[in-house]
Amino acid sequence: MQENAQGALSANVIPNPGKNNKTVWKRMLQNWELYLFIAPAFLYFLIFHYGPMYGIQIAFKNFIPTKGIWGSPWVGFDHFTRFFESYYFWDLLWNTLSISLYELAVGFPLPIILALAFNEVKDGFFKRSVQTITYAPHFISVVVMAGIIITFLSPSTGIINHIIQFLGFDPVNFLTEPAWFKTLYVLSGVWQGTGWGTIIYLAALSGVDPQLHEAAIVDGASRFKRILHINIPAITPTITILLILNMGSILGVGFEKILLLQNSLNMGASDVISTFVYRSGLVDAQYSFSTAVGLFNSVVNAILLITVNQIARRTGNSLW
Amino acid sequence: MAAVAVKESRGDKIFVILNYIYLSIALLIVLYPVLYIISASISDPKYVNSGEMWLLPKGITFEGYVRVFENSKIWSGYGNTILYTTVGTLVNLFVTLPAAYSLSRSDFVGRGFFMGMFMVTMFFGGGLVPGYLLVKNLGMINSMWALILPGAASVWNIIVARTFFQSTIPKELQEAAHIDGCTNMRLFIKIVLPLSAPIIAVMALFYGVGHWNSYFSALIYLNEESKYPLQMILRQILVLQEMSAETTGAAINASVASALNNKADAASLLKYAVIIVSTLPVVAVYPFLQRYFVQGVMIGSVKG
Numbered sequence: 272m273q274e275n276a277q278g279a280l281s282a283n284v285i286p287n288p289g290k291n292n293k294t295v296w297k298r299m300l301q302n303w304e305l306y307l308f309i310a311p312a313f314l315y316f317l318i319f320h321y322g323p324m325y326g327i328q329i330a331f332k333n334f335i336p337t338k339g340i341w342g343s344p345w346v347g348f349d350h351f352t353r354f355f356e357s358y359y360f361w362d363l364l365w366n367t368l369s370i371s372l373y374e375l376a377v378g379f380p381l382p383i384i385l386a387l388a389f390n391e392v393k394d395g396f397f398k399r400s401v402q403t404i405t406y407a408p409h410f411i412s413v414v415v416m417a418g419i420i421i422t423f424l425s426p427s428t429g430i431i432n433h434i435i436q437f438l439g440f441d442p443v444n445f446l447t448e449p450a451w452f453k454t455l456y457v458l459s460g461v462w463q464g465t466g467w468g469t470i471i472y473l474a475a476l477s478g479v480d481p482q483l484h485e486a487a488i489v490d491g492a493s494r495f496k497r498i499l500h501i502n503i504p505a506i507t508p509t510i511t512i513l514l515i516l517n518m519g520s521i522l523g524v525g526f527e528k529i530l531l532l533q534n535s536l537n538m539g540a541s542d543v544i545s546t547f548v549y550r551s552g553l554v555d556a557q558y559s560f561s562t563a564v565g566l567f568n569s570v571v572n573a574i575l576l577i578t579v580n581q582i583a584r585r586t587g588n589s590l591w
Numbered sequence: 592m593a594a595v596a597v598k599e600s601r602g603d604k605i606f607v608i609l610n611y612i613y614l615s616i617a618l619l620i621v622l623y624p625v626l627y628i629i630s631a632s633i634s635d636p637k638y639v640n641s642g643e644m645w646l647l648p649k650g651i652t653f654e655g656y657v658r659v660f661e662n663s664k665i666w667s668g669y670g671n672t673i674l675y676t677t678v679g680t681l682v683n684l685f686v687t688l689p690a691a692y693s694l695s696r697s698d699f700v701g702r703g704f705f706m707g708m709f710m711v712t713m714f715f716g717g718g719l720v721p722g723y724l725l726v727k728n729l730g731m732i733n734s735m736w737a738l739i740l741p742g743a744a745s746v747w748n749i750i751v752a753r754t755f756f757q758s759t760i761p762k763e764l765q766e767a768a769h770i771d772g773c774t775n776m777r778l779f780i781k782i783v784l785p786l787s788a789p790i791i792a793v794m795a796l797f798y799g800v801g802h803w804n805s806y807f808s809a810l811i812y813l814n815e816e817s818k819y820p821l822q823m824i825l826r827q828i829l830v831l832q833e834m835s836a837e838t839t840g841a842a843i844n845a846s847v848a849s850a851l852n853n854k855a856d857a858a859s860l861l862k863y864a865v866i867i868v869s870t871l872p873v874v875a876v877y878p879f880l881q882r883y884f885v886q887g888v889m890i891g892s893v894k895g
Contacts, residue, residue, distance in 0.1 A: 295700055296792075298698060298700055299701075300701045302696070302698060302699060302700070302781075303774060304774060304775035304776050305692075305693040305696060305699045305775060306693075307689075307776075308689035308690060308692060308693040308775075308779065309689065309690045309693040309705055311685060311686045311689070311690065311692070311743075312686050312689075312690030312705075312744050312749065313690075313705065313708075315686055315740075315743045315744055316708060316709055316712055316744075317721070318715060318725075319725070319740065319741050319743070319746050320712040320717070322717070322721075322722075322725045323716065323717020323718065323721035323722040323725050324715075324716070324717045324721070325716070325717075326717055326721030326722075326724055326725060327717055327721055329720075329721065329724075337674060340677075340724070384619060388610050388613055388614055388617075389614070391606075391607065391610050391615065392610065393610070397611075397614075400618075401614050401615075401617070401618050403868055403878055403881060404618060404621055404622055404641075405617060405618065405785070406881065406884075407621075407625075407874055407877060407878075408621060408625075410800060410804075410870075410873045410874055410877055411804075411870055411874075412613065412803070412804035412805075412806070412822055412825075412869070412870070413804065413806070414804075414806050414822045414825045414826045414829065414830065415825060415829065415866055415869060415870055417829065417830050418693075418825065418828075418829025418830055418833070418862070418866060419624065419628070419866065421829065421830060421833045421834060422829070422833065422859075422862060422863075423624065423627075425833070427640075428639070428640035428641075428642075428859065430627060430645060433641075433642030433645070434642075436642075437642075446834070462620065462621065462624070463615075466621065470655060470888045471888060474888070476694075476891040493600060493602050493603055493606070494602075494603045494606045494607070495602070497608055503763070505755075519714065527806070527807050528619065530807075531826065531830050534834050540675075545719075548718070548719050548720070549719060551720070552720040552723070553720070553811055558720050558724065561719070561720050562718060562720045562721055565718030565719055565720060566718060568718070569716060569718060570716055572714075573714055573715050576714055
């Protein structure tokens with residue numbers, strides 16, 4: 272943005288509006304290849320992101336494939352009222368919100384704590400190995416992750432239940448017990464993502480001026496106090512921005528993993544808005560209805576993101 | 592922290608020790624499941640399923656790997672995934688790098704517009720069903736392109752690459768090249784790209800891992816098993832079969848349970864080996880390329 276303004280300034284040396292326009296044209300012509308460079312990306316976003324936005328109108332229509340998106344008849348907010356009045360609406364909303372907030376409450380602070388701990392260790396073999404190993408689960412695919420969860424938690428053959436039985440308790444069928452579903456989802460996410468999540472905080476911590484620490488040491492501050500008063504304030508902007516981004520996707524929980532772990536018995540706790548959209552839209556082919564549900568989801572997300580950003584703006588750490 | 596010659600206090604020493612203990616626990620929590628899977632893949636399923644094998648391999652057998660290599664579905668899935676990952680990543684680079692370079696140029700008229708147009712899609716989109724209908728209308732159902740084109744670029748990666756170009760390609764270089772009569776095309780291909788090996792590596796890795804691990808587009812767009820990527824085959828082996836065993840296994844008598852157990856023995860042989868075989872390529876290259884991955888995240892975090 273800033274450089275853009277500078278560019279405009281340098282084109283403005285001669286205070287003549289006509290001349291100015293000419294130089295803009297000249298610059299555009301001179302750099303015509305840059306438009307060629309951006310053309311594939313421009314077309315991609317136009318077709319595959321703005322194209323579906325055009326298709327959103329079927330949320331207010333009764334989509335009939337033979338008539339197409341444009342030709343289908345309007346029905347107004349019928350699909351929305353049907354969704355809001357359905358018996359599953361509150362369950363879906365509750366599952367979606369509770370999984371997200373649970374994940375945020377448990378999964379958000381852990382990478383911060385781990386990053387602060389990494390930062391206290393001198394560079395060396397130990398630090399490098401712990402980092403490499405804790406980052407690695409990030410690369411495990413969601414299918415394999417679901418497979419691991421199912422295998423480890425099997426009531427008859429899984430290692431977790433062998434340990435539970437060894438300790439003298441009854442085996443638990445974690446995957447068919449709705450009460451366990453959210454915990455499974457959140458803890459497996461913690462296992463997979465905490466290490467990788469530290470990177471961004473470590474980057475922020477590496478920018479802390481060592482003189483601050485030296486001065487604090489001279490003043491007799493303990494390591495713990497220095498973390499509290501130097502390191503944590505240094506990463507607060509990063510924390511805020513990540514929190515905003517997380518809030519913006521609060522209704523967009525990791526639906527690929529949920530879809531894989533869902534079964535008829537845990538459905539009461541595992542059905543979220545996005546899996547519902549998938550089922551009603553692509554499995555049952557209720558195109559218009561599921562588009563309406565999906566639109567409700569995206570609108571709430573966008574509103575949340577903007578609201579949280581407005582709040583963060585007061586603290587001076589906003590996203591835009 | 593820094594080499595300050597002040598003696599550490601008692602409290603600090605305890606703190607450092609606690610910190611090491613904490614990190615060691617974190618290490619064990621991450622490492623244990625991984626070691627267990629490796630051991631289980633070369634152990635007799637009898638010991639694995641009964642819980643006698645809990646850390647080190649017991650009754651070593653490579654039967655699981657033999658079954659993986661005999662399984663034609665896994666082979667075809669592997670082949671498909673390699674094809675989709677290669678073509679997909681090349682498309683991603685072709686779309687991302689030139690666009691990112693254009694956006695990095697301060698003399699590019701309209702870059703605010705393009706940037707804004709791309710950024711909007713990070714926060715708002717058409718959703719699953721309109722996206723599906725579009726792919727269907729474009730006639731890409733059951734073709735490789737349905738997995739590649741709808742994800743041809745990510746805004747995040749474009750921003751990362753743009754930030755890299757902005758901070759590493761000096762403006763003077765571009766001006767000098769222009770004075771020498773070098774076109775933008777030549778400048779990009781002959782000068783900018785050769786200077787940008789690290790960002791090309793980062794982009795190829797981010798996109799490549801994404802393709803390797805994705806299953807959902809294949810689930811909704813492909814309907815022939817011969818076209819399935821590896822993750823879809825894994826879904827059948829690791830999730831669908833297991834899940835049906837778990838849910839039906841909830842209420843059955845003992846004799847059926849033992850029959851199921853025999854089946855479970857056979858299945859678990861394949862299960863652990865297939866996890867290793869499918870994840871190995873990514874996890875094996877990762878420690879060597881970790882630097883690049885980390886760099887990618889850090890560049891992105893400078894200005895999101």
